[in-house]
Amino acid sequence: MTQVGEGHETAADEAGPVLTFGAPTAGEILAERYQLEEHVNNDSAGRQVWRGIDVILRRSVAVVLRHPGGDSATEMLQAAVAASRVIHPNLVGVYDAIDEDQRAYVVREWVDGESLRDLIATEGPLDPARAISIAHSVADALTAVHATGMVHGNVHPGSILIADDNRVVLADARADSSDTVEGDVRAVGGILYFALTGHWPHAEVGNSALTDANRDNVGNPAAPRQIRAGVPAYLDDLTMDLLDRRVAAPASDALTAELGRLDAAAAEDDEYEDAGPLRFMQSGGSSSSEPSRSAPKIMIGVGALIVIAIIGLVFGIRAITGTSSDNTAGADTSATTPAGDDGEAVAPPAIPEKLKITGDMVRLVDAPPGSRTDADEAKLTVDGDKNTGWSTQTFRGAPNFGNTKEGMGILINLGEPRALSDVRVTTSVPGVTMDVRTGSSDPGDSSNGDKKLLKDYKSLSDEKPEKTTGTDSIINGFDPNAKYQYVLVFLTSLPPSEEGSGYKVSVNEIEVYGY
Template sequence: MTQVGEGHETAADADGPVMTFGAPTVGEILAERYELQEHVNDDSAGRQVWRGVDVVLRRPVAVVLRYPGGDSATEMLQAAVDASRVIHPNLVGVYDAIDEGARAYVVREWVDGESLREMVSEEGPLDPARATAIAHSIADALAAVHATGMVHGNVHPGTTLIADDGRVVLADARADSADSTEGDIRAVGGLLYYALTAHWPQTEVSHSALPDATRDTSGNPAAPRQIRAGVPAYLDDLTMDLLDRRVAAPAADALAAELARLDAAADDDYEDVGPLRFTQGNATSEPARNNSKIVVGVAALVVIAIVGLVFGIRAITSSNSSGGKTTTAQVGGTPNGDSSTASQAPVANPKKIPLTADMVRIVDPPHGDRMDTGQAANTVDNDPDTAWVTQRFKQSNFGTRKPGMGVLINLGAPRSLAEVRVEMSTPGVTMDIRTGTTDPGDTSSGDDKIVKTYKKLEDDAEGKTDGTNRVFSAFNPDQKYQYVLVFLTDLPPADDGNGGFKVAVNKIEVYGY
């Protein structure tokens, strides 16, 4: 397993890779005690990580070596000394810290298992209950660290280790003067986001190898519920609040208490968890920003009660005036009980709508060669090795005679929709979502009519994608849709080094009710 993961870059790390002359070898014994058995990996700061054994106590250890030692290793050694003073089941135990001048090394607990980074990379996003449990363990660890007045400074999917026995531990504190307890707390939000979406929302790690979050034009990450169906609303709110610097970060013990409550509620699918309860330094009071939600909820209940009373009186009056016949009154419907025009806004979590090859086709307006016909099926076959690959164009905007190209989705019947997700091979694509009421035919003239008559979703304005994923979620909950067009209007430079502009659309998913 990766015993030291890709953590946050620090000022000391910014000087570049450390030198590794005189590297150790298998079988070498450090400090007459720690025998090196296997070189595991190098961390993001260029330090070597070895699996070893303490020949005195006969226990496995992890040895983290940095070349050279001396002043360049001061921060690493000091962080290790500080961490050794905190004993907690969710913190990796630190056993030793030694500076030999030519090299320095930290000896700590060896954990059999895998990092959160490896787990999500191999298995995909975690279920909400598992994500909550991991975040709860890390928050507990941070509460213990912060209680001593120290900062961890390196909370990351690579330093969050999940042992084979299920224990979750935080490794490799790397705090410097720029780190803070708030930074640790925000990073827990990052862990939750990564566990739920498989994408990393924080931007301060410029060289992170983790997939970047889907972001809007302002650089803000999309909420987990916009990326993936089935994320409970309270867990989604908590995650985004932790990432939002406009919302005061709670103390670590308050966050741990809130996550403990959500962790306990996970067995019941987060039912009746109530509003978020933490504020800075207080784990039981509700944030003031939730008051408006409460007021709105109470007002809504009052309105429903009044409407129910009015219709109840009408029903009684109608019954008395019609010789005992009963007239049914429906809240939100018409006076005669016809609710066909009533708002049918869905309340359940959106679910992925299965798409098949016969439900999608390429839209290629006039002046196109229609050579991409049939490739739309590659976007819905759940095969990562297939995609719709556009032709190579000399201009990014398809040329002056062609407005763009896209994939038309026919859901077979009108559906209430929540979002459309598009995955591409490279960023820098300009695209939009358009909807219509009919497919005039798989012909050049039919495609021309689609482009001219379909309407864009107003709230999802065009803009170049920052990442390889785009989520469109501006569907009207009071409206149903059958025909949806994913339309590309500007392409990125081809990534094969042969010039021109092209992109591969790997996957399209539709979520609805």
């Protein structure tokens, strides 16, 4: 049983106090009507979520409670009152909103099921058909909200509930003056991305329970098809266009219609690849001033058709006039591999794959002075389990290892030179400064060896690395014409320790992708 309805964190949420005085207890009856049965959890906004009973109507309810009430709970109550005016099968029903000064609470429909966040944590990324179905339901709910002139402002894997009967419900509107209709629509792209990959592409305030998207060196999330196989190209384009602010966002009703079309195709086992261009991109249903990328795509398609027509015309004329050579009639007219400038066949671009790395292929690099007492943990960074890893010691005074050393890292020996694409690193928290360096040999697992290694190894980028904004990072910059055997993931600055004193981080997983 999970009944969270938790969404993103906001700066306003973080400012709200959470007190123990006046805290609710099981069995207590609020407003002489709502009996608290079970404390389910506390959400990111500092609110308690309870399962309760409406003693008058004898039905289960969810009670979202915050104490104290008053000004700190005004936004929560106003959003609930506004949401209660919209009735839709994919919106959670809001029954009551009460401010008792010491505490305030919203009483809403209880949904037997779990949040999308918890579903993904349990089952992993969803198949494309189910991801589309969930996104379609969310977009349909937003269409109803936007039709009233409201904004939801909290479309998030924690606020989407999946009922035991597979009904999809959007809960806990939390709109403020900074939220927009476009933000709601783009959040649907985030939901698609999360459902397909298990990663969340939007930045969040504070520590997030969601795994951050794999990103390139400028912070852009990798496309779903780069993360997992089996994502249709059309769905991949749709998801990334919704996330890309350079592409005009559709109106919520246009997005609902498009997702409905795909949902119906999935129900009939149709191919998404034949779904055609993004229809809402042609409708101009957005107020965004940014140009759409669909027009160039369409022009490329038109140009291709013209080229094909010209080629067909030329071959037709040659056939009619008989100018082709005798052996042309027996030639193989099937598609061939394109040729380069030198006439040699050009192979299609390879898709990078995750390289197999075992614990005996990695070691700790500890720029002196260092005790090297945690060297045995290096193998945990490549064990395939993101719940284990190598943890640095807690350093006091400064994030750059307390001004005691140049840094620390993990050296990977691939066993043989390989063409590489990128390195993907998962850390326990964001705010790490790190880069990837390469060299021609391992001078030895010792303090002197590490000194020589750091002197000889070169970073993939000439630019100074920036702090990570999430827990998952993609570092690229490998020369496509070179091969690498030794790869060093090197940390030069640490984030504040989760324990609240000093600086510390865990490197939970390192993955190397190549060809």
